[in-house]
Amino acid sequence: MHPFIHASSYPDKPACILASSNEVLTYGELEARANQAAHLLRSLGLKRGDTVAVVLGNDFEIFIAAWATQRIGLYITAVSTKTSVGDLAYVLENSEAKVLIAGKAYSDVAVQAASQIASSSMRIFGHAPGQVPFIQACEGFPTELISDPTAGSDMLYSSGMTGRPKGVKPQLPEGPIEAAIPLMLLGEALYGMGSASRYLSTSPLYHAAPLRWAMVIHRFGGTVVVMDRFDAEQSLELIERHRITHATFVPTHFVRMLKLDPEIRCKYDFSSLQAVIHAAAPCPVPVKHAMIDWWGPIIHEYYSGTETCGITALNSAQWLNKPGSVGRAVLGVVKIVGTDGEEVPAGIQGDVYFADGPRFEYHNDPEKTRQAYNQKGWATLNDIGWVDEEGYLFLTDRKSFMIISGGVNIYPQEIENHLITHPDVEDAAVIGAPDDEMGERVVAVLQLKAGVIGGDEFREQLRKFVRDALGGVKCPQQFDFRSELPREPTGKLMKRLLKAEYEAAHHTLKG
Structure with missing residues (x-):
């Protein structure tokens, strides 16, 4: 099961279609270009276990690069197209990338990032002056599968909640590339x-x-x-x-x-x-x-x-029977662990771990890898939750998002889930902001629907809306309004940016 097989069976079948232009990349074309790219990378001396970094948009080139690395035993590290120069330089150095492939819109950032890293041997393919675009560089290389194919993988960087992103490095697959x-x-x-x-x-x-x-x-x-x-x-x-x-x-x-x-x-x-x-x-x-x-x-x-150290899943029928659950384990075994490091019974909240799942490491960071595993060898994604008697997992929140206000643990996910159901609220984030008396105060940062005015009267409506449903302890003390919340294109809320903003404002007030 691999594109080289499908290219042989039905070369004219569309492998990819770009929604914006309706352009088509067939399996025959994908296979030929991926093979050319694989031969190019091999010609540069890349060997099994090396890394190719890419800063590419949603187009054909990212698939050509990915399938090239997959067939010659390389790791592909895809970097956000919204990356800063500093973050890209960090990923390039941390991943030890031997090659960087940059799209036209990102080539200038690539040049600036490359100039900040110690390695001078990294080859850059891009569209900046003096560079050659990757697809153009592949022209002239053989379109046939390389003689000794070997499976590769991805090494992608988890955004994390604090600090630098972490490169999640799985073990390279063994066996044939079509396995x-x-x-x-x-x-x-x-x-x-x-x-x-x-x-x-x-x-x-x-x-x-x-x-x-x-x-x-x-x-x-x-x-x-x-x-x-x-x-x-x-x-x-x-x-x-x-x-x-x-x-x-x-x-x-x-x-x-x-x-x-x-x-x-x-x-x-x-x-x-x-x-x-x-x-x-x-x-x-x-x-x-x-x-x-x-x-x-x-x-x-x-x-x-x-990290893919475990997976839970459920379908609609299961969810309707267990509203709010994220399912039962289909990869690994879910374990809920208490503060003493021991597994807790069903119905008791704790840290979510997976046992018996695939092993991973954070590239060049043994300490972070150690922190991801407990003494039993179970791995965590740093979420909090509980399982019921039938093994269905319910998540409470991210561990790092928990708010401690006056000694009370408050999980913002529940508050956000309720606020987003308000007909005048477009998006919602709830964070803990520094508070000299309570340690942290609960702050709701909201994006309102077009035309809605976020004045004091509306704030009182929102307070009642939350208090009536969740009680006074979980009701935000402060409601702020923004034209847009900081979300990644995948929808993940970048709370760390909001928290950093409120922490900076607090420090400024404190002088």
Whole structure:
């Protein structure tokens, strides 16, 4: 199960379609270009276990680079297209990248970042003066599969909550490059993915889940329709036009689609959908109920991380029976651990760990790797939650997001999930801001719907809205309004930026 097999069987079948331009990359073309790229990288002396970094948008080039590295035993490190010069320089140095491939819009950043790192041997392909674009550099190399193919993998950087991102480095696969991988087996067993799948990719491909799921579809021989950026109505139009069978979204996408005018929501045909998958962030219970009511029981959810040390999953029927759950383990074994480091019984909250899952390490950071594992060898993604008697996992929040106000532990996820259901609220973030008396105070930072005025009267409405549902302890002491909240394109809320802003303001006031 690999593109080289599909290229031989049906070379003219679309492997990728760009939603913005309707351009098509066939399996025959993908295979030829990936082989040329593999030969190029080998000619530069790259060997099994080396790293290629890419700063590329949602287009064909990222797939050509990824499939090239996969067949010659390399790691691909995809970097955010919104990266700063400093962050890119850090990733390049930390990953020990031998090659950097930059798209046209990111070549200047690549040049500046490369100038900040000690290594002078890294080869850059880009569009800045003196550089050669990667695709152009591949021309003239053989289009046939290399004589000694070996499986590669990705080494992607987890954004983390504090400090620098961490490079998640799995072990390279052994065996033939066409061997099935765990995510492929899950895609087939849970979601019915196969050669007839037509998959809508809605998020940036530099993130773990979007890149990995798209490549799984290529392993099956299906077609990937790639959006360059998410748009609520366009996603509905693409589902109808391309007869999409599978798609991945994040809860923020659901919220935006649900808030479309009813006439627009009813305008498009989504009957081709077989499985819609969401992850990456908690989905408020009312939002998920609304999506199941709209699209039917085809909504699936899973919980994991870039580390992939374990996965839980559940379908619509299971979720309707266990609202708010993220499912039971399908990879690894869920363990809830108390403050004493021991496993706690069902129904008791604690740190979420996975036992018996795939091993990983944080590249060049043995201390962070050590902190991710406990004395029993179980790995954590630093979430807090509990399991019920049937083994269904319920997440409470990220451990680092917990607010301690007056000695009381408050988990903002529950408050955010309620606030987002208010008809005048477009987006919500709840954080702990420094407070001299309470240690931290609960602050809600909100993006309101167009035309809504966020004055004192509206703040009082929101206080009552939260207090009536969640009680006084969980009600924010402060409501602030923004035109937009800092979210990654995948929908993940970048709370660290908000917390840093409020901490800086507190220090300024303190003098």
